[in-house]
Amino acid sequence: QTQNSSVTAHLMLLDVDYFKHINDNYGHDEGDYFLSQMSDLLRQMSGPEDTPARFGGDELAIIVMNRSDEDVIQLAQNIQSAVQQIRLSTDSAFFTTVSIGIASSESAQSVSDWFGVADKALYLVKRHGRNGIQLF
Structure with a gap:
C-alpha cells in the first residue's frame, strides 16, 4: 500500500x-446463547x-478493512457456512441461516448513507428468500 492510496472499507450487516x-x-x-456464539464466530x-x-439486539455487523469485493464476499460465504x-444447547438438530448485506465505502457519501446502502442490500436478500449475500 502506498501512502496516498485510499483506504477501502466494507460494511457487512448480518x-x-x-x-x-x-x-x-x-x-x-x-436466543442469547445463539447470538453470543455468533458474536464469537464473527470475532474469530x-x-x-x-x-x-x-447492536439492536439481533443486529450484527462487521466493518471489513482493505479487502477486495471478492475477498469480502468470500468472508461472507465463510460466515454463512459457520x-x-x-x-x-437444547436442540442438536437445530440450525439456521444468515442474510448478509454489504456496502463498499465507495458506494456511500457519508456514514449514515453507508449504513443505508448496506441495509438496502440486506433488505434485497431478505426479500429474495433470505440466506443470501448482496454487495453494493
Missing part, C-alpha cells in the same frame, strides 16, 4: 434468518483491522 423463531420456540436464553473470522459489532454449524 441478520439471523427467522431469529424470532428461536426466541419463540426455544426461549430468550437460547474477522481480520485484525476489522471491527465486528452487535453460522449453519451453530447448534442450540
Whole structure:
C-alpha cells in the first residue's frame, strides 16, 4: 500500500434468518446463547483491522478493512457456512441461516448513507428468500 492510496472499507450487516423463531420456540436464553456464539464466530473470522459489532439486539455487523469485493464476499460465504454449524444447547438438530448485506465505502457519501446502502442490500436478500449475500 502506498501512502496516498485510499483506504477501502466494507460494511457487512448480518441478520439471523427467522431469529424470532428461536426466541419463540426455544426461549430468550437460547436466543442469547445463539447470538453470543455468533458474536464469537464473527470475532474469530474477522481480520485484525476489522471491527465486528452487535447492536439492536439481533443486529450484527462487521466493518471489513482493505479487502477486495471478492475477498469480502468470500468472508461472507465463510460466515454463512459457520453460522449453519451453530447448534442450540437444547436442540442438536437445530440450525439456521444468515442474510448478509454489504456496502463498499465507495458506494456511500457519508456514514449514515453507508449504513443505508448496506441495509438496502440486506433488505434485497431478505426479500429474495433470505440466506443470501448482496454487495453494493
